Amino acid sequence: MFFAGRKHDVNVRGAFLHMLADAGVSAAVIVAGLTVWLTGLAWIDPAISVAIVGLILWSSWGLLRESLDLALDAAPRGIDVAAVRAHLRSWPGVAAVHDLHVWAMSANAAALTAHIVRPEGSDDAFLTNLRESIKARFGIGHVTLQVEREKPEDCVECD
Template sequence: MSNSHDHTPAHVHEHDHSHDGGGGGRGHSHAPANFNKAFAIGIALNIGFVIIEAFYGWRINSLALLADAGHNLSDVAGLLLAWGGTLAVKLLPNARHTYGFKRATILAAFANALLLLVAMGALAWEAVGRLSAPQAELQAQGVTIMVVAGIGILVNTATALLFMRGGDSDLNIRGAFLHMAADALVSAGVVVAGALTLWMGWVWLDPVVSLLIAGVIVWGTWDLFKQSLHLLFDGVPDSVDPAAVRTLLLGLPGVADVHDLHVWAMGTSHIALTAHLVTDTADTGALLHEAEEELHEHFEIRHVTLQLETLAYAQSCALRPGLGCQG
């Protein structure tokens, strides 16, 4: 989109590569993959496992299995959150939401991380309580606990694998993957603790293993929590170096200066940029096209909005550094 204004020499140009396949003519696209089938399968598997775990927990009066069933129910909520975020991205912008609903994926990633941290806090609290009052009856329930936890390993690992390929490029999908991988680790720890408890009679091992697993999961989830919170406050995505972006724009033919440069995440897989370029070039179309191509090629920035200014206009631009706004 291009707009010129008669009362100023400014030229505003906006382009979103996410709608045209990206890359302009470079022939490659990095559009987010469709994970609808993965979410549907993962949710169905986990609902089935919650029912099995809750049934056997009630049948043998195992608080451990009942508590883990409640924890796995939070997995279903986490997957629903992540799925809702990916579906919201597809909602078209409107007059009241001009950027659409891409930010829902960041909110989902944040909620998923927060949910996992709270779940691990609850698990650690329960484990500390059991350290002071070990349950001797766990030894007799060892086989049942191991079998049910073994099913949990299969279910959670299978679900995590469904999201593995999208974890590097989409923070929301990474959140779903971490959530399920963490639960596979929890189930594995329960199996090991159950086996040793059955063999050695170490009923204290169950809460100790739970604490260790909770610590490992919190360590792995903390980065997801920080990144999603950073993006919620319009922080520059970790994949983009702002100084390198400025250097790239300054290196474009005819560009004398760059100010009011902003880079932020519209969603977990959509990066946007706005900037004012000071230039005296007559071929503005070529400059804009090259800027879009370079930003997409080097930084995966899909939504680019540039304002071109003459040197004379830049001296009075309200957003120029030193005139009341940070550039």
């Protein structure tokens, strides 16, 4: 169950890595114990310990980064914000996009807010279609769009 879910949810991945590390450490301790017992080479014990520490550090590094991204409201790694911006910008009727923000709400849900400059005004179909296209293409379910008729004068990211 943990193996199957480890790619999609940072919590499941954490549990999976934890159990994997536990099993690995137990196996290594048994092997080290048997080897020391059979050969009398006592240095094998600390050597295996150092190797286990290295393995735990290596396996938790990605998890730590992903958790930090969540804590810092960074855009999820799987979502290319530049591609999202290009998608919004290329939508029919859109003249400019600014104040685009993408962040993770939880381990498997993302949110997006953006200002859409649309000189022709707005209607529900425009918003519904754009929202559904973002959900289908980028997997972002919580989308909030603000439609404006004109670019703000001080807009630096509008093209």
